Amino acid sequence: MRGPVVSTNTAAPVARGSRRSRASTSRNSGGRSELRIALFFIAPALLGFLAFYLFPTLRGFYFSMTQYNLLGTPKWIGFDNFAKLGKDTLFWNALWVTLEYVVLNIGFQTVIAILLAVLMQRLTQSTLLRGALLLPWLISNVIAALLWFWLLDYQIGLANQFLEWIGMSKIAFFADEAWAIPTMAFVNVWRHMGYTALLVFAGMQTIPKYVYEAASIDGSSEWSSFWRITLPLIRPVLAMILVITVTGSFQVFDTVAVTTRGGPVNVTRVIQYYIYQKAFGEGQFGYGSAISVVLFAILAVLAALQLRLLRAGESDLA
Amino acid sequence: MATIEATAIADAQQRRRRRRLAPGRIAAWVVMIAFLALTIVPFLWMIRTALSTTRSLPSDPSSLLPVDFTWGAFERVLGLSSQEKAIAEGGSGASVNFWLYLRNSFIYATAVTLGQVFFCAMAAYAFARLRWPGRNLVFGIFLGALLVPPIFTSLPNFILIKNLGLLNSFVGMVLPSFLMTPFAVFFLRQFFLGINHEIEESAALDGAGPWRTFFRIILPMSVAPLTTLGILTFITTWNDYFWPLLVGNSEQTKVLTVALGVFKSQTPAGSPDWAGLMAATLVTALPVLILFFAFARRIIDSIGYSGSK
Numbered sequence: 001m002r003g004p005v006v007s008t009n010t011a012a013p014v015a016r017g018s019r020r021s022r023a024s025t026s027r028n029s030g031g032r033s034e035l036r037i038a039l040f041f042i043a044p045a046l047l048g049f050l051a052f053y054l055f056p057t058l059r060g061f062y063f064s065m066t067q068y069n070l071l072g073t074p075k076w077i078g079f080d081n082f083a084k085l086g087k088d089t090l091f092w093n094a095l096w097v098t099l100e101y102v103v104l105n106i107g108f109q110t111v112i113a114i115l116l117a118v119l120m121q122r123l124t125q126s127t128l129l130r131g132a133l134l135l136p137w138l139i140s141n142v143i144a145a146l147l148w149f150w151l152l153d154y155q156i157g158l159a160n161q162f163l164e165w166i167g168m169s170k171i172a173f174f175a176d177e178a179w180a181i182p183t184m185a186f187v188n189v190w191r192h193m194g195y196t197a198l199l200v201f202a203g204m205q206t207i208p209k210y211v212y213e214a215a216s217i218d219g220s221s222e223w224s225s226f227w228r229i230t231l232p233l234i235r236p237v238l239a240m241i242l243v244i245t246v247t248g249s250f251q252v253f254d255t256v257a258v259t260t261r262g263g264p265v266n267v268t269r270v271i272q273y274y275i276y277q278k279a280f281g282e283g284q285f286g287y288g289s290a291i292s293v294v295l296f297a298i299l300a301v302l303a304a305l306q307l308r309l310l311r312a313g314e315s316d317l318a
Numbered sequence: 319m320a321t322i323e324a325t326a327i328a329d330a331q332q333r334r335r336r337r338r339l340a341p342g343r344i345a346a347w348v349v350m351i352a353f354l355a356l357t358i359v360p361f362l363w364m365i366r367t368a369l370s371t372t373r374s375l376p377s378d379p380s381s382l383l384p385v386d387f388t389w390g391a392f393e394r395v396l397g398l399s400s401q402e403k404a405i406a407e408g409g410s411g412a413s414v415n416f417w418l419y420l421r422n423s424f425i426y427a428t429a430v431t432l433g434q435v436f437f438c439a440m441a442a443y444a445f446a447r448l449r450w451p452g453r454n455l456v457f458g459i460f461l462g463a464l465l466v467p468p469i470f471t472s473l474p475n476f477i478l479i480k481n482l483g484l485l486n487s488f489v490g491m492v493l494p495s496f497l498m499t500p501f502a503v504f505f506l507r508q509f510f511l512g513i514n515h516e517i518e519e520s521a522a523l524d525g526a527g528p529w530r531t532f533f534r535i536i537l538p539m540s541v542a543p544l545t546t547l548g549i550l551t552f553i554t555t556w557n558d559y560f561w562p563l564l565v566g567n568s569e570q571t572k573v574l575t576v577a578l579g580v581f582k583s584q585t586p587a588g589s590p591d592w593a594g595l596m597a598a599t600l601v602t603a604l605p606v607l608i609l610f611f612a613f614a615r616r617i618i619d620s621i622g623y624s625g626s627k
């Protein structure tokens with residue numbers, strides 16, 4: 001590796017030469033000339049980053065300290081929004097139902113994904129099968145939600161026809177208070193299980209074959225090989241998958257927005273839907289921003305915890 | 319000698335294990351097929367329903383074939399059916415501007431994809447191939463944007479787009495993801511890092527500047543990852559709901575997902591037009607499914623490598 005500092009010194013006379021010769025030896029002239037070119041190349045992305053990532057992040061914190069109904073100008077009110085949050089039972093309810101949703105969604109999704117990945121590895125490497133499992137992930141949340149809204153319809157949906165056929169009573173999946181959140185979780189598990197399985201499967205390909213062979217010679221059964229080898233060795237991959245899926249799961253919105261819209265009563269009024277309603281439906285933009293700050297904080301803490309607990313940085317393979 | 323023996327033992331064990339595990343293998347296939355069925359059957363039911371007559375659906379709700387077969391639902395969705403016919407078959411009779419929403423979805427997804435892939439390729443080139451002070455720091459800061467949840471930036475971005483007077487315009491919808499996403503920069507940088515330095519150096523000796531190197535060497539050599547990223551970006555953008563709902567809710571900019579979202583609330587108190595709804599979801603999903611079937615292997619292989627999309 002040639003460091004830029006070293007090459008700046010050696011190439012100094014060249015750099016003072018004509019424009020043409022400088023360009024022709026740009027690899028050696030290092031530092032200065034490439035900075036200007038680099039700035040040119042990252043300029044659009046940098047603008048996008050500053051305008052639509054950094055600026056709104058800072059502004060989001062600012063809005064959370066204001067009273068703002070989208071029409072006038074934001075009025076600074078300090079931490080009033082957060083004080084109000086503490087007493088807002090709908091907010092705590094939203095937090096609670098979201099948590100319930102996340103636990104169900106991630107719990108089932110992760111277990112099923114690992115199961116499918118192990119099955120794929122043992123049974124077949126078929127691209128066709130992997131493609132089929134990926135299908136639900138390709139369609140939008142909105143379509144998945146509407147499709148299951150129909151399949152789980154109380155009157156004539158396929159699922160309830162099936163329940164009747166095996167002699168059980170019908171279930172109002174989206175309308176029953178006890179079933180609404182599990183149903184939302186199910187729809188999203190259905191959409192993501194194949195995709196997550198492929199991620200886990202990809203992680204499992206990094207485990208060298210000889211590890212399994214050695215275990216098998218030592219008389220280890222498939223079952224214990226899974227617990228002793230597979231699971232510990234895909235831990236870093238699993239940690240990354242968990243961070244990504246948990247973060248995504250907390251921001252569930254589409255499924256709720258096109259089916260129950262928060263009902264029945266408040267059982268599916270998840271946190272992002274509540275933010276949406278406050279900020280855009282009820283003109284309390286500052287208050288909505290305050291809730292999004294809380295969500296941001298929760299996600300940051302959770303991500304840090306997961307990475308630490310699962311020691312994502314280190315691999316047992318090393 | 320010892321190795322041969324060891325392999326022989328291992329082979330024998332493996333053979334024994336395979337025989338012993340035959341019932342296990344069958345059970346594994348049963349589980350796998352059950353999950354495949356759970357994945358595929360809803361799609362088949364979607365097609366079956368879309369080809370049925372809505373009014374006849376309750377008469378035979380568990381029929382595996384379309385009930386009272388008709389293309390009527392598709393005709394309704396595509397605006398080819400008269401109002402009387404639509405109502406007779408169980409539609410709402412309200413006209414759906416499906417073609418307009420389809421156009422809008424195409425404009426939105428295509429613009430985002432082209433801009434994002436090109437500008438992120440430029441940035442990735444600077445991060446992977448050029449040497450400049452602060453390169454890794456800036457890259458790290460870019461990646462930091464991954465940590466901010468989209469909902470958090472969506473609210474202030476909405477205000478920004480509103481203040482710029484760009485609400486309900488394609489420019490406003492496209493802008494936030496047009497110039498960069500951290501994922502796209504990261505994804506392309508990984509590929510650009512792997513390109514051999516010698517190729518660039520010989521180009522530099524021939525007098526090619528960075529701009530020409532980027533266009534004539536880096537981009538042509540990276541057609542595969544650029545296509546993969548393009549497909550993934552197009553699919554994600556096509557499926558977007560929240561952002562277009564916020565800033566593109568007028569008739570002229572409404573995309574398919576947003577239009578589908580209101581479909582349910584439009585139906586009168588009675589039973590929804592299920593056949594029409596399923597036909598509409600099918601046509602909405604079609605472009606993405608076609609893309610997938612065309613590039614299936616590439617998309618499947620990219621998952622796991624890319625990790626987060």
